[in-house]
Amino acid sequence: MRVSERAAAGSAARELGAFLERRREQIAQRWADTPLFRTVFTVSRDEAVEACKAVVDALADVAATGRAEDVAAPGFDSVREQLGRMAASRARSGHSPAQIADEAAALRTAVTELLRGDVQGPSGGETPSGDGKRDVLLALTVLMGTLRLVIMETTINAGEELIARQRQQLLEVATPVISLWDGIVAVPLIGTLDSARSQVVMESLLQAIVEQRARFAILDITGVPTVDSLVAQHLMKTVAAARLMGAECVVSGIRPAIAQTIVHLGIDLGSVVTRSSLADALAYALTRQGIEVSHRAAGVSPR
Known part of the structure; x- marks a missing residue:
């Protein structure tokens, strides 16, 4: 200019x-x-x-x-x-x-x-x-x-x-932590898991363990369609973090396709307690706490 x-x-x-x-x-x-x-x-x-x-x-x-x-x-x-x-x-x-x-x-x-x-x-x-x-x-x-x-x-x-x-x-809304029983909390996961959501799962679960003094934490992935290596690693870290907080973590609802993926990826879940369903995981946690759940006979009224 x-x-x-x-x-x-x-x-x-x-x-x-x-x-x-x-x-x-x-x-x-x-x-x-x-x-x-x-x-x-x-x-x-x-x-x-x-x-x-x-x-x-x-x-x-x-x-x-x-x-x-x-x-x-x-x-x-x-x-x-x-x-x-x-x-x-x-x-x-x-x-x-x-x-x-x-x-x-x-x-x-x-x-x-x-x-x-x-x-x-x-x-x-x-x-x-x-x-x-x-x-x-x-x-x-x-x-x-x-x-x-x-x-x-x-x-x-x-x-x-x-x-x-x-x-x-x-x-946060998609990862609610539910109190199933005294000392037992669960996170029912639905939809795709990515790194960001996995991090929210870990933070929410650990916070619930502290607030409710939970001894058992259940991660139910029945509603999760797929799991990649990164998400599987996040789940393993969540399990390890829960242990450090004094709670035993149970993973339930692993689908056949996800089980094959985990095996194919070579991820070792040998140290993680797994159950086929949320009900089985709850039964496991109750049993470990010495609580026995039995069916009431027909016609018998509760005391």
């Missing part, structure tokens, strides 16, 4: 920053009625206006530094703080990133209208500094385009955080 072009760009950036400061109130009032801001601040419009003013101030700071095209400009940090919850709210309500991007693009219209009003004379013609005003309009376009990128970045990050939280919640 030549010296004259750099000087023109710097002058346009300063003029844009001054315009944003001068028209701060009008811009905020218009933005407060847009879907992007109105969604979150539904109770108080004044709150929405104040949030809009904070964003306008941040944009003025970015424009003054001449870094309108830089999403990493320090001035955008406060913009991310203001727009983060709005973008997250729009994403939670079912709006796609493309829709949020369109809402962000709509913010430019209100600012452009005000800027054109500033650069036009009483008859609608351009003022003598028409070239400079066009530079300011171009700088505004670049700045608002960068703002749109910042909003999209914030939206995507908020969506990824939401998905991560939901995934963790689903893992």
